[in-house]
Amino acid sequence: MEQPLPYYRQCFVCGETRLGRLGVRFKKVDNTVRATFTPTEKHVGYPGIVHGGIITALLDEAMVWAVFAVSGQFAVSAELTVRFLKPLAPGQTVHIVGYVVRQRRHLWEVASEIQDENAVVYARAWGRMVAAPSEQMQEWQSALQTKGTSQP
Numbered sequence: 001m002e003q004p005l006p007y008y009r010q011c012f013v014c015g016e017t018r019l020g021r022l023g024v025r026f027k028k029v030d031n032t033v034r035a036t037f038t039p040t041e042k043h044v045g046y047p048g049i050v051h052g053g054i055i056t057a058l059l060d061e062a063m064v065w066a067v068f069a070v071s072g073q074f075a076v077s078a079e080l081t082v083r084f085l086k087p088l089a090p091g092q093t094v095h096i097v098g099y100v101v102r103q104r105r106h107l108w109e110v111a112s113e114i115q116d117e118n119a120v121v122y123a124r125a126w127g128r129m130v131a132a133p134s135e136q137m138q139e140w141q142s143a144l145q146t147k148g149t150s151q152p
Helices: 052-071 134-143
Strands: 002-004 027-029 032-037 044-046 075-084 094-104 107-115 121-131
Touching: 032 052, 044 052, 052 075, 052 094, 052 107, 052 121
Parallel strands: none
Antiparallel strands: 002 027, 027 032, 032 094, 075 121, 094 107, 107 121
């Protein structure tokens, strides 16, 4: 069962493309979050290769939404390790998958990866997320766009 997740209009990854953002929309699928993205020439670092920062941002975003999908809480990255396995070319549609590996109180161990339709993995990440400060939770919650989405 798929459940669309909300987004924040100004977010670099999930924000609205008309605002210059990537426009990636995540959905909860079983115990994972998933999204699809097709980078363009404006996302390259070197000719023909998508910038590693774009790839890292996608992986990080998947992990943040994975925490939100299972807990309803906002989290921020405390630690992030990325392994780039294969260069990603603009125009190559990829799937971004994120999931929680383990939770200990307000710390989540998470993982994510970017793969193509043949399950070829371009990059993987793992890390630790911590709960966002409680005073920001309400502000962040009210900034989410839920038109056409539902929250956990």
